[in-house]
Amino acid sequence: MKKQDKTDRKIVTGKMSRRTLLGGVITAAVLPVQSLFASEAKAEKQVLTDIVDDPTKIIGPGPSPLGKRSLFEQPVRKPSDISSRTPLQDMHSTITPADLHFERHHAGVPAIDPVKHELLIHGLVDQPMKFTLADIKRFPSITRTCFIECAGNFRTGKTEMTPQDILGLTSQSEWTGVMLSTIFEEVGISNKAKWFLAEGSDAAVMTRTIPIAKAWDDAMIVYAQNGEAMRPEQGYPMRLLLPGFEGNMNIKWLRRIELSEEPYMTREETSKYTYPVKDKIRMFSFELDARSIITYPAYPQKVNKGWVEIRGIAWSGRGKVEKVEVSTDAGKTWQLANLQEPVLSKAHTYFRHLWEWDGKATEILSRVTDETGYLQPTLAQLVAARGVNLGGYHMNPITAWQIGADGRVLFKPETIK
Amino acid sequence: MNRKTVYILAFPVMLFLMSLKTAFTSMQAQSPSTDSLKRPAKFGFGRPATAQEIAAWNIDIRPDGKGLPAGQGDVKKGKLLYAQKCAMCHGEDGTEKPGVKLPGSALVGDTSANSKPKTIGNYWPYATTLFDYMRRAMPYNLPGSLSNNEVYSITAYLLNANKIIKADVVLDAKNLYKVQMPAKKLFIMDDRKGGPEIK
Known part of the structure; x- marks a missing residue:
């Protein structure tokens, strides 16, 4: 292991003789299986600490059995x-x-x-x-x-x-x-x-x-x-x-x-x-109703004045997304968003809408219509249809994001009762 | 170069030419067609399941009582078993106490419609579901460990605690499915089919 450490360092510093390279390869080839984890962890650490000013002047790590995300991208569940x-x-x-x-x-x-x-x-x-x-x-x-x-x-x-x-x-x-x-x-x-x-x-x-x-x-x-x-x-x-x-x-x-x-x-x-609907309990709700959400800009992102491409996903358990509308004035007016092709049945469909933000505080929202003609409701519409005890199942209300004058984006939580 | 050498050299060339011919013929044979038209009635994959294999896994119970096993249980035994195996998550007597968060859900409560919390008394439409669920998945820390008699007894205790059956009822395959649950009348099938209505 020690020998390999030395070799790795030499590769990174770019001063590598043919003999060192061969030595490194041979050492790597005879590494026992149990040390693989240790060497992988070490390699990861090394990449993290060896971010260099000019990557065009240094040979990077070679091929590996399993790819990894960039250390700058850490999406997690x-x-x-x-x-x-x-x-x-x-x-x-x-x-x-x-x-x-x-x-x-x-x-x-x-x-x-x-x-x-x-x-x-x-x-x-x-x-x-x-x-x-x-x-x-x-x-x-x-x-x-x-x-x-x-x-x-x-x-x-x-x-x-x-x-x-x-x-x-x-x-x-x-x-x-x-x-x-x-x-x-x-x-x-x-x-x-x-x-x-x-x-x-x-x-x-x-x-x-x-x-x-x-x-x-x-x-x-x-x-x-x-x-x-x-x-x-x-x-x-x-x-x-x-x-x-x-x-x-x-x-x-x-x-x-x-x-x-x-x-x-x-x-x-x-x-x-199952969930209460007025004075009854509704069972066997199989299909998920049409729903959409803007995923950019959304909390915790920030936006700058000028051009913003609003992006998000829309879907329906009953078929294809027919259209997605976006509002940038708190729901007063709506514009059609562009749908990314192909639009598949019962599938998340990506939508985009170009918007020039004037820097004033506002709310942005999206709503989807599916191929059955169903329009995504507001929370108030769902409560009116099902009663205040409607529970947490099969809820698909419009999501609104509040944009502050400072560019901060916050969720607009609406109350049920 | 003698004659023998020529043969030795010519042999690989012949093989190469032969393989070319084979490739050419098979290319000609590949006329476009879709295989879905030629699907057999049966593929013949898999194997018949034995009666024993079915019996080992067939643990579901229907609302009409189909699947209820032999055995029986009563409220008194059920109360003891509940204390030993269920109370740690569902509370001493299965009811929700103000300010106390149970690891499991409350099971005993008011049987009137829309009362909180959701319990067996006000939110379970079929008694058979209690038996089916408890036997397959409970207790949470030892799933599938209860005997049929134990499940009958705990079911009897919980139904009695919710004031659905009397304390002297002995439950078995002949009467459990006949127990009428107060919540049954509340349940309706979703009849939505899409379209503009918000329902």
Whole structure:
């Protein structure tokens, strides 16, 4: 190790003889595995401390087995006991890096051996079957980009809140797997089956019942995320993907599907993920309603007088984003934002709107209309429709940002009662 | 160069020409077509599941009682089990006390509609869900460790504490699903289908 330290230093200072280089390579080649971590940590530290005035005069570190972010870019999730949130204010487009995808699990992330993992499909089927991960991967595959959002993705209460704090429980990936309909055709589904139960292999043995129409429409069993094997937090080795449906129904660590004539009324579809609407409790809200947020400028960013490109994301669980409107005068007037193509169904859609800020205090807002004609409501409209006890599920109000004359951007928290 | 040497040299050239011919033929054979038209009725992947495998995982219980196992439980045993296995998170008697934050949710309370906090009495529409959820996921620190009799007993205790069943009821597969929950009448299916209405 000592010898290599010396070599590294020489590389960085640029005074490197052929002999030193060879010596360094040979030493690196015989490094025992256990020292890899130590040498990686050291290399990282070295890059950090060796930022130089003129990078064109010094040979940098060579290729490495695993890429890392620039040390100047440190986007992180924001974890609580039960979830972690995507730093939407740090994103420049709509694919969420897999290590920044939001998490919500009900009994932690299980450690699953992909070779031992099996998926059981039974109930109202012609032939109950078990599939290994290898079996699932043999079926014709498909890749689809869509968002996943937690049903409880709404926080408010103070001005110092980032997009991550307000609604960071939504992320987007390019998912690869097999259509659930392909698997259902393989098993043979009785025409008496109207629902299917999906169950996870976590310590919550999490279950939800899903209408069978979703299986024949666009449901998938996915095993890959953004081109590589899915992360454990997202359901490794396989999860259910129900585009547009509330997050918890996309059962992670999927181990069992049971076909049934009627719903099971599991805990997560009765006493959780339901919400008061006036004097009733609404259940089986599957699709996430259309929503948008400006992610730039947003707290804690600052803006300067002059040209500002307002940027953000918009999405709908019921289809495509039809249009996004932006207001720079606290909602008095609205302008159409530009949508980044391609606009995909049930997917985060990036929008942009160029604005010349005159330096006066104002509020900026965005609102989306989806292809069903649904216009994103204000919080007041949601409260009027559902009552003051509406709870925290399926909340999609317009988010307003207050721009101060000093260029500071603060969230405008609105009260429910 | 003798004759033998010529053969030795010519052999790789022949191989090369042969491989070229093969490549050319296969290129001609690749006329564009979509494989999706030729999908088989069955791919034949996976294997039939055995009855034992299904029984080992099939732990769900439906509101009509399908899936409820043999066994039974009563309020008295349930109270003791609750104290041992549940009270540490859900509180001594399952109720919310002012100023005390429970690690788990309150389970016992007023059964009238829209009262706070949300408990089994005012927010659980089916008694079968209690059995299903407790057996699969509780206690939080030892999930899946309760016997069927224990789950019946704790279910009986919690239903009695919420004033839904009497103290002398013995719960089993024949009567648990018949318990009428006060909150059931409050639940409505979401009927929204998109469109301009805010609902």
